[in-house]
Amino acid sequence: MYGAVAAVVELSLIVRRGEFLTILGPSGSGKTTALMMLAGFEAPTKGDILIAGKSVAAVPSYGRDQGIVFQNYALFPHLTVRRNLEFPLEMRGVKSRERAPLVERMLKRVHLDSFGERMPSQLSGGQQQRVALARALIADPPILLLDEPLGALDRNLREQMQGEIKGLHREFGKTTICVTHDQEEALTLSDRIVVMRGGRIEQLDAPEALYDRPVNRFVANFLGEANVLDTPELGYQKQNTLDKIPMVRPERIRISAVSALAPAKLDQCQTVTGTVEEMIYAGPLRKYQVRVGSTSLIVREHAASGQDVFAPGDSVRLDWLRADVRLLDE
Structure with missing residues (x-):
């Protein structure tokens, strides 16, 4: 609730282990609020959130074992790329001698193995996005949350990063929940797509089924022409x-x-x-x-x-x- 306005209404959603699920909708549809509740930054006024059968509705964000990538990347500007990746490991008590090989392996995986000593301001938008993804994955969380992850990139780079994200999902097999307003991005990345309007789910289906068999005029017009x-x-x-x-x-x-x-x-x-x-x-x-x-x-x-x-x-x-x-x- 935001004052008297219910941003999300009667949202009932089961996310399958290991799937890439995208929440899609126009501004004000409730998609970002739904992700913020999953992330622990917003609390539901009623109902519950279960992860592996356990309630986490009252658990703060830092107590939930999940990686998060924001639209603005949220990298620490005063830390090098390497230190950005070390930070979540350090917070989980991983010893210094064990952190180094994990960081090097992840830097190599996202094609940034020669960028470890650079500051975020010295990186392009696509490189910063790779750092953000690497930081979210390095502690091996079972769940990855993506908030408009490619919204700040130009079209060509966005298409390139779609392939990168798809490859990382195949490799790491993380249960991934992504929020976007970009229909093409949703169709490209997702195993299933949730289309929201006015805080409610209009349709939940596989990309091809959603595009080819929309249930109503809103879904048909929102997902293509x-x-x-x-x-x-x-x-x-x-x-x-x-x-x-x-x-x-x-x-x-x-x-x-x-x-x-x-x-x-x-x-x-x-x-x-x-x-x-x-x-x-x-x-x-x-x-x-x-x-x-x-x-x-x-x-x-x-x-x-x-x-x-x-x-x-x-x-x-x-x-x-x-x-x-x-x-x-x-």
């Missing part, structure tokens, strides 16, 4: 008896010239014609916005040589398999 097909001109209308909304993903729609050959599975397809409103070239992808009557549909296709490219004003045909249409709750 969704074309809602609830108008007769698209061949659909809202199924009022079930209160369901038909939806198709942009990459499931095929765009072609009106005069092009019909798709092979014509009897299994829905076909409409429309006018291109916009085309956005994004390197490997082209994204079209196509007006069909009163509705604007988004189409996304991989750019390839010999492919027809359409400009605003062009008449086009759109086809999609009826089997690719998903029925959503509001």
Whole structure:
């Protein structure tokens, strides 16, 4: 609770041993509060938190055996990289002669074995992130908590660090709980994803299932782009008896010239014609916005040589398999 506002409401979640679980949601969804309760920085007003069957709701953060990586890395600026890594071992009573080989091994694992004597201010953002991950892992905690771990990095470095985190998870097998608002990051890293809104869980599923079979309009729109097909001109209308909304993903729609050959599975397809409103070239992808009557549909296709490219004003045909249409709750 923050005053009269409940940041997290009726949150019930079981995390499997060794899995990488991501809590995903927009600002104010309650994802960070959920992580802070797991970390011991916030106390639940009711309910309990169990780790390996034991309650830790009243245990302070320093009493919980877990590693934490923050968005701003939270490295000690007055300590060298080596001393940053030694600190959690020292706090656990590991003797000096035993700390040194552990630190050297971890520095080598995160490709920083020649950076031990540098200060954090002398490192790049990606290098600081590696130090933060190494410090969280070095004491061998069973649980790793990541709070927007890649939020401060540029896109290329973020993608590189996603691979690094995935590799560390495979190698160390830690139960990892990550909070992010980045959908691509969640899909790339996770075994399962929790989508939150308004302090509640909207859906919990594996990445592919979550993207391909969202339960409602919010999840569909938050995790990618969704074309809602609830108008007769698209061949659909809202199924009022079930209160369901038909939806198709942009990459499931095929765009072609009106005069092009019909798709092979014509009897299994829905076909409409429309006018291109916009085309956005994004390197490997082209994204079209196509007006069909009163509705604007988004189409996304991989750019390839010999492919027809359409400009605003062009008449086009759109086809999609009826089997690719998903029925959503509001």
